[in-house]
Amino acid sequence: MALALCTALGAFGQTTTKANVVVLATGGTIAGAGASAANSATYQAAKVPVEKLIAGVPELADIANVRGEQVFQIASESFTNEKLITLGKRVAALAKDPGVDGIVITHGTDTLEETSFFLTLVVHTDKPIVVVGSMRPGTAMSADGTLNLYDAVVVAADKESRGKGVLIAMNDDILSGRDAGKRINIKTNAFGSQWGALGSVVEGKTYWFRAPVKRHTMASEFDIEKIDTLPMVSIVYGSGEMGTAMAEAAGKAGAKAIIHAGTGNGSVPNYEVETLRKLRADGVQIVRSARVPDGFVLRNSEQPDDKYDWVVAHDLNPQKAKILAALALTRTSDTKELQRIFWTY
Numbered sequence: 001m002a003l004a005l006c007t008a009l010g011a012f013g014q015t016t017t018k019a020n021v022v023v024l025a026t027g028g029t030i031a032g033a034g035a036s037a038a039n040s041a042t043y044q045a046a047k048v049p050v051e052k053l054i055a056g057v058p059e060l061a062d063i064a065n066v067r068g069e070q071v072f073q074i075a076s077e078s079f080t081n082e083k084l085i086t087l088g089k090r091v092a093a094l095a096k097d098p099g100v101d102g103i104v105i106t107h108g109t110d111t112l113e114e115t116s117f118f119l120t121l122v123v124h125t126d127k128p129i130v131v132v133g134s135m136r137p138g139t140a141m142s143a144d145g146t147l148n149l150y151d152a153v154v155v156a157a158d159k160e161s162r163g164k165g166v167l168i169a170m171n172d173d174i175l176s177g178r179d180a181g182k183r184i185n186i187k188t189n190a191f192g193s194q195w196g197a198l199g200s201v202v203e204g205k206t207y208w209f210r211a212p213v214k215r216h217t218m219a220s221e222f223d224i225e226k227i228d229t230l231p232m233v234s235i236v237y238g239s240g241e242m243g244t245a246m247a248e249a250a251g252k253a254g255a256k257a258i259i260h261a262g263t264g265n266g267s268v269p270n271y272e273v274e275t276l277r278k279l280r281a282d283g284v285q286i287v288r289s290a291r292v293p294d295g296f297v298l299r300n301s302e303q304p305d306d307k308y309d310w311v312v313a314h315d316l317n318p319q320k321a322k323i324l325a326a327l328a329l330t331r332t333s334d335t336k337e338l339q340r341i342f343w344t345y
């Protein structure tokens, strides 16, 4: 009888009738602080600790049992491969914990899209993993971080979020961690995907409209538990008069792959083709992406990829193509296999 009366207390120290959600904090604007409420764009990122972020949204307790861990406290432009791997291993370990139902990662918005894509490729779980940031620090008028964090916990606590890959919660949208990215650098509606949102969160309720079709998480051939380093991959930005120095320098610096962020449909200037072909002959993989935000690069369209033994990045922007190329190179250096991987994820 006594047992039935006691309220089961889980590791979160509260009732276990609600989902148990862990918030992993890494820094960014969502943890930022400015000098005044008028400073919505001038502030210091990565100042506020995770406990304060959670305490700043008492309504979280209505949604889930929430506890926090401070993994890093950095602006996300300073993320490294090492930090990606450390975060990935911590997420994977928590995902294996039967006492954890969902994971939220608070993160700077600058490289949030790379981290989200990386995690969706390497963490083998169908539990919700939701990455969230903010465009204004909590000290600013109309700060967006508290509602974004609330929405992220709602999504992480929602059973319908399971099996949809890593998700991004920003500005009431639920986005795919695979193909969503930062498209505006000074507004709260900063994130989006050319393929649209998966759903929306309104007043603590999720509304789902679509699910990802590309392979992720449980179906991924990449496993963070078998990854301790990533090979160097460089992005070379395409433009008129781009010259060949950047690609040559990347090769000299030891890049195992170069992501060509080409103009148009991944176009390559005639004077660049020979440089990239020489780098390919030296064993560097060449992946054609595009500086154009939407669309996808067609194989053998602007360049004879079959003849040159190059890869196309499909719809992945250069920074996402860099993440996938680095992971793919941990498993293969066969160009045909690399291309299969770019069609698949």
Ligand code: DAS
Pocket (backbone or CB within 6 Å): 027, 028, 029, 030, 045, 074, 075, 076, 077, 107, 108, 109, 110, 111, 133, 134, 135
């Ligand atoms: N510097 C940015 C970052 O940490 C701030 C932000 O937008 O989160 O990504």
